[in-house]
Amino acid sequence: MSAAPETLAAGLLQRDRRAVAQALNLVEDARPAARGRIAALLRLVRDDVAEAGHVVGVTGPPGVGKSTLSAALARSLRRRGQRVGLVAVDPSSLASGGSLLGDRARMGDGEPDPGLFIRSLATGGHAGGLSHAAPAAIRVLLAAYDVVLVETTGVGQTETEVRDVVDTVALVVQPGSGDTLQFLKAGVMEIPDLLVVNKADHEALATRAVSDLRSALATAERIGLGGGLSILATSATTGRGFEDLAAALAAHRASLGDSLAARRRAGEVAWAAARFTARHGSHGVARLGGDDALRARIADALPGSAVPLVVDALSTLFLEDLSRAIAPKAETPS
Amino acid sequence: MSERDRPWIMRTYAGHSTARASNALYRTNLAKGQTGLSVAFDLPTQTGYDADHLLARGEVGKVGVPISHLGDMRTLMDRLPVEQMNTSMTINATAAWLLSLYVALAEEQSAAVAMLRGTTQNDIVKEYLSRGTYVFPPAPSLRLITDMIGFTVERVPKWNPINICSYHLQEAGATPVQELAYALVTAIGVLDAVKEAGKVPAERFPKVVGRISFFVNAGIRFVEEMCKMRAFVALWDRICRERYGVEDPKLRRFRYGMQVNSLGLTEQQPENNILRIVLEMLAVTLSKDSRARAIQLPAWNEALGLPRPWDQQWSLRAQQILAYETDLLEYGDLFAGSVEVQKKQRALEEEAWAEVERVLAEGGAVAAVESGSIKQRLVESNAARLRRIEAGQQVVVGVNKYLEGAPSPLVADLDEAILVVDPKVEAEQVASLARWRETRGDVHAALDALREAAAGDANVMPASIAAAKAGVTTGEWAGALREVFGEYRAPTGIAASAPLTPSVESAEGETARIRRARGGLTKKLGRRPRLLVGKPGLDGHSNGAEQIALKARDVGFDVVYEGIRLTPAQIASSALEEGVHLIGLSILSGSHAALVPEVLEALKDAGVEAPVVVGGIIPDADAGRLRDAGVARVYTPKDFELDRIMSDLAELVAEASA
Ligand code: B12
Numbered sequence: 001m002s003a004a005p006e007t008l009a010a011g012l013l014q015r016d017r018r019a020v021a022q023a024l025n026l027v028e029d030a031r032p033a034a035r036g037r038i039a040a041l042l043r044l045v046r047d048d049v050a051e052a053g054h055v056v057g058v059t060g061p062p063g064v065g066k067s068t069l070s071a072a073l074a075r076s077l078r079r080r081g082q083r084v085g086l087v088a089v090d091p092s093s094l095a096s097g098g099s100l101l102g103d104r105a106r107m108g109d110g111e112p113d114p115g116l117f118i119r120s121l122a123t124g125g126h127a128g129g130l131s132h133a134a135p136a137a138i139r140v141l142l143a144a145y146d147v148v149l150v151e152t153t154g155v156g157q158t159e160t161e162v163r164d165v166v167d168t169v170a171l172v173v174q175p176g177s178g179d180t181l182q183f184l185k186a187g188v189m190e191i192p193d194l195l196v197v198n199k200a201d202h203e204a205l206a207t208r209a210v211s212d213l214r215s216a217l218a219t220a221e222r223i224g225l226g227g228g229l230s231i232l233a234t235s236a237t238t239g240r241g242f243e244d245l246a247a248a249l250a251a252h253r254a255s256l257g258d259s260l261a262a263r264r265r266a267g268e269v270a271w272a273a274a275r276f277t278a279r280h281g282s283h284g285v286a287r288l289g290g291d292d293a294l295r296a297r298i299a300d301a302l303p304g305s306a307v308p309l310v311v312d313a314l315s316t317l318f319l320e321d322l323s324r325a326i327a328p329k330a331e332t333p334s
Numbered sequence: 335m336s337e338r339d340r341p342w343i344m345r346t347y348a349g350h351s352t353a354r355a356s357n358a359l360y361r362t363n364l365a366k367g368q369t370g371l372s373v374a375f376d377l378p379t380q381t382g383y384d385a386d387h388l389l390a391r392g393e394v395g396k397v398g399v400p401i402s403h404l405g406d407m408r409t410l411m412d413r414l415p416v417e418q419m420n421t422s423m424t425i426n427a428t429a430a431w432l433l434s435l436y437v438a439l440a441e442e443q444s445a446a447v448a449m450l451r452g453t454t455q456n457d458i459v460k461e462y463l464s465r466g467t468y469v470f471p472p473a474p475s476l477r478l479i480t481d482m483i484g485f486t487v488e489r490v491p492k493w494n495p496i497n498i499c500s501y502h503l504q505e506a507g508a509t510p511v512q513e514l515a516y517a518l519v520t521a522i523g524v525l526d527a528v529k530e531a532g533k534v535p536a537e538r539f540p541k542v543v544g545r546i547s548f549f550v551n552a553g554i555r556f557v558e559e560m561c562k563m564r565a566f567v568a569l570w571d572r573i574c575r576e577r578y579g580v581e582d583p584k585l586r587r588f589r590y591g592m593q594v595n596s597l598g599l600t601e602q603q604p605e606n607n608i609l610r611i612v613l614e615m616l617a618v619t620l621s622k623d624s625r626a627r628a629i630q631l632p633a634w635n636e637a638l639g640l641p642r643p644w645d646q647q648w649s650l651r652a653q654q655i656l657a658y659e660t661d662l663l664e665y666g667d668l669f670a671g672s673v674e675v676q677k678k679q680r681a682l683e684e685e686a687w688a689e690v691e692r693v694l695a696e697g698g699a700v701a702a703v704e705s706g707s708i709k710q711r712l713v714e715s716n717a718a719r720l721r722r723i724e725a726g727q728q729v730v731v732g733v734n735k736y737l738e739g740a741p742s743p744l745v746a747d748l749d750e751a752i753l754v755v756d757p758k759v760e761a762e763q764v765a766s767l768a769r770w771r772e773t774r775g776d777v778h779a780a781l782d783a784l785r786e787a788a789a790g791d792a793n794v795m796p797a798s799i800a801a802a803k804a805g806v807t808t809g810e811w812a813g814a815l816r817e818v819f820g821e822y823r824a825p826t827g828i829a830a831s832a833p834l835t836p837s838v839e840s841a842e843g844e845t846a847r848i849r850r851a852r853g854g855l856t857k858k859l860g861r862r863p864r865l866l867v868g869k870p871g872l873d874g875h876s877n878g879a880e881q882i883a884l885k886a887r888d889v890g891f892d893v894v895y896e897g898i899r900l901t902p903a904q905i906a907s908s909a910l911e912e913g914v915h916l917i918g919l920s921i922l923s924g925s926h927a928a929l930v931p932e933v934l935e936a937l938k939d940a941g942v943e944a945p946v947v948v949g950g951i952i953p954d955a956d957a958g959r960l961r962d963a964g965v966a967r968v969y970t971p972k973d974f975e976l977d978r979i980m981s982d983l984a985e986l987v988a989e990a991s992a
């Protein structure tokens with residue numbers, strides 16, 4: 001029933017939809033027994049995805065139109081001949097753990113397109129606007145598609161994890177989004193690579209929205225905002241602005257040049273570090289010498305390996321260290 | 335004895351198979367004393383597809399009559415004098431087209447167009463919220479409506495160009511307060527749009543207000559429903575006066591037709607339904623001050639399938655007995671001055687008004703459609719209703735109480751107890767459409783003119799009527815407008831719906847038990863079980879799919895639901911991409927026999943091995959056939975215990991993964 005990692009990896013590189021689906025099922029598998037196979041798969045595609053393609057994060061407050069915009073963007077990328085993988089993350093209900101992956105609702109139109117693959121992921125209670133499987137799912141899609149779009153849940157102020165897993169962060173806001181700017185200025189929300197004012201349904205609205213943001217940003221330039229940040233206006237319902245958006249994304253990808261591989265490596269390190277921290281807390285991090293030391297260890301271990309294996313190895317290290325530390329104490333009655 | 339009032343118009347919602355068969359049906363119905371026509375169109379006609387379109391498969395002539403062009407309209411109205419008929423058409427996204435065909439027919443017969451009487455339903459807002467036969471996005475849809483209003487006010491002054499519908503809102507779960515509020519904000523949305531479009535001179539605007547009619551619902555709590563009707567009358571009067579400054583009281587009258595609640599009609603002990611229907615009819619007839627102008631009733635076998643002529647006749651007889659045998663029409667209003675009625679009416683008015691203001695503050699009906707906020711409230715109300723029934727808090731005789739009884743002779747042969755449309759009619763319609771296309775003249779110029787009118791500011795009606803006369807087909811008309819306006823998918827309303835908080839111990843216990851079992855399943859599968867709820871074909875009945883999706887989430891499934899009207903290929907593609915463990919199809923329109931095998935085939939092609947279950951209006955014999963074709967389970971309305979369905983689904987996933 002479950003194909004071998006080698007078969008899946010080969011299928012991914014041949015852009016076989018069935019292999020993509022199975023590989024995504026695998027990386028979502030939380031059973032300890034699956035971890036080896038996930039790691040093997042990730043290792044097999046590691047070189048292929050190191051510098052290939054483009055991963056774009058679409059993030060922003062609830063209801064600004066991320067899903068509609070992602071769908072419209074996917075269509076305009078398809079028109080440019082690019083193959084698109086899309087990961088849509090939806091929140092899960094805390095009580096039941098279940099979720100309604102309703103965002104797909106606004107994506108389908110017309111007959112299925114073999115050059116577009118959409119997978120919804122539930123957060124499963126994972127904070128940060130993503131799902132635990134998202135980083136691996138992105139790598140799977142990157143092996144088979146030219147552009148991978150990642151739609152986060154409607155993020156609040158503190159959820160900035162997306163930066164670690166994508167090459168380009170597009171922050172979507174609505175016209176007249178004073179609050180978002182406040183968050184940006186206050187440094188609560190991470191600085192995006194691209195600011196998209198969606199719901200700019202007609203020319204006048206688009207022009208006003210962009211100039212409003214520009215002037216607000218001008219006053220914030222001293223904190224590094226404004227200068228290089230491009231601002232675009234779109235209307236996901238009428239399709240306005242998507243050619244420009246696609247071009248701006250491509251331009252950002254090109255501007256990354258050689259730094260792309262480094263950025264992705266750093267993202268992978270951050271992913272592994274977050275995994276380790278989620279498992280063992282800040283105490284675990286401290287035990288291994290603090291955050292910087294942890295990241296250095298991860299960076300050393302990653303080439304030739306994969307995140308799940310590295311995290312497992314570090315876990316073992318930590319647990320051994322811990323048991324050495326508490327073993328003598330166990331004999332002293334408390 | 336005082337003079338008797340004139341009775342309301344009695345209608346039977348009818349149409350099926352072909353224009354010819356429906357014409358025959360109308361003529362017999364009129365002979366039985368029915369006083370108006372109420373045309374049911376098939377789903378391809380309602381959604382702007384020709385009978386030979388891929389999406390029309392299995393649906394041609396099924397739930398209504400297919401009208402593909404002027405020739406079909408001629409046949410439909412054969413030997414029925416258009417000038418004397420009062421014709422109500424349940425048509426919405428393509429309303430401008432059906433009215434064009436009707437007007438073209440009248441002109442052809444040299445009838446006075448100004449004399450035409452009837453109604454095009456034409457309330458697009460409730461299509462997005464409940465009924466599902468929308469095509470274009472809200473803005474161009476509203477534009478079509480304002481064009482029709484502008485046209486009829488000038489040219490067909492006795493026509494009701496739009497019938498604001500609260501009926502379908504109750505069928506999608508609305509409470510009386512929600513029914514009042516959302517119908518009223520819809521009417522406001524339409525009138526505001528007409529005003530804004532500026533195509534009607536200001537002095538004629540009160541006339542436009544006066545042309546607005548309503549189509550409402552009445553459920554089994556008939557006292558409350560009667561109070562609701564009185565509240566409608568009062569609130570509408572207030573809106574006409576305060577918002578639109580209409581001085582003439584005649585133009586402020588709340589004119590409405592109605593159909594009683596069908597959502598509450600049961601598959602179990604279906605003979606009881608006729609009693610429910612009669613009681614519900616009282617809600618809109620007892621109080622003279624808020625009496626319906628036209629009534630159409632569902633039939634006792636509503637939950638089994640399409641009614642036969644006899645079934646509809648039984649309901650018509652109920653109307654006739656009430657109107658002609660009883661003394662009801664001899665009195666003035668029976669409730670004027672009743673303290674109880676007044677109290678309830680006031681309470682409904684106040685609550686409804688608060689909800690009206692909430693929606694207006696959100697930007698009005700269209701904004702609240704686009705945001706999904708109204709839809710979400712309806713889904714939540716419906717979920718609450720189902721939960722009460724499942725928990726036994728709301729008694730439904732024959733369903734959760736008084737289950738034992740003597741077998742009913744009416745349902746001795748269930749498969750005979752409904753109307754079955756001959757599957758051959760689809761091929762017939764396709765063939766006659768092909769003949770039509772061959773024999774008509776060139777339609778390019780007419781379609782170009784239509785596109786041009788749609789893209790510009792002109793009223794689309796003249797170009798549309800010209801297209802009707804030129805021989806354009808329904809699919810071509812809608813296709814041209816789809817090119818100009820685009821196509822819309824409405825929010826499903828479920829994504830943000832509140833979790834079900836079981837209000838009774840037993841339900842809590844059961845839900846929690848299933849959740850625990852599901853937890854075990856997650857361990858076994860390595861990820862949460864995933865369910866795809868799919869609606870193939872043109873069927874717009876979404877209640878069942880929505881409620882199954884919500885409940886499945888609440889017991890811990892990851893649920894993918896993409897709304898109505900998907901092709902088998904789209905469903906298969908989603909199933910593959912989303913890596914689901916189980917696929918649940920919901921089909922109520924009767925097209926399961928054609929569609930389910932197609933979905934199974936598409937899934938196979940895509941390499942999806944997950945089990946498939948089907949729910950909806952599935953006659954027993956068909957259920958057997960579906961199971962033979964490989965469907966794992968079949969559910970029908972009698973399976974009202976959602977918890978039981980959920981246990982089943984979890985077991986199926988467990989078995990399939992073993
Ligand atoms: C409510 C209703 C409507 C509402 C729908 C609102 C909405 N958004 O859903 C409105 C008023 C809009 C409507 C319109 C029409 N309706 Co209607 N409608 C009904 C009615 C009264 C109830 C259906 C319902 O919602 N039940 C409540 C839900 C919760 O139950 P359910 O869907 O059956 O689901 C249960 C099970 O079947 C099962 N199930 C269902 N799906 C699934 C899926 C899965 C995965 C699982 C596990 C289980 C499952 O579990 C559920 C829980 O119990 C039925 C008759 C009846 N009493 O059943 C007619 C009925 C379905 N409608 C009918 C028709 C013809 C129409 C129209 C096509 C009429 C026309 N010509 O225009 C229109 C157009 C609709 C369209 N676009 O397709 C016919 C269909 C005839 C047929 N099958 O041969 C029926 C049977 C009435 C009749 N006897 O004529 N309708």
Ligand SMILES: Nc1nc2c(ncn2[C@@H]2O[C@H](COP(=O)(O)OP(=O)(O)OP(=O)(O)O)[C@@H](O)[C@H]2O)c(=O)[nH]1
Nearest residue numbers: 062063064065066067068154199235236237704705
């Ligand atoms: N007018 C207008 N409406 C839009 C536009 N883009 C999206 N919408 C509407 O805004 C609403 C929310 O859109 P979504 O795409 O679901 O927004 P989202 O950001 O993905 O929402 P969450 O995932 O719930 O945070 C929907 O009703 C869309 O139809 C736009 O450009 N113009």
Ligand SMILES: [Mg+2]
Nearest residue numbers: 066067103151
């Ligand atoms: Mg979204």
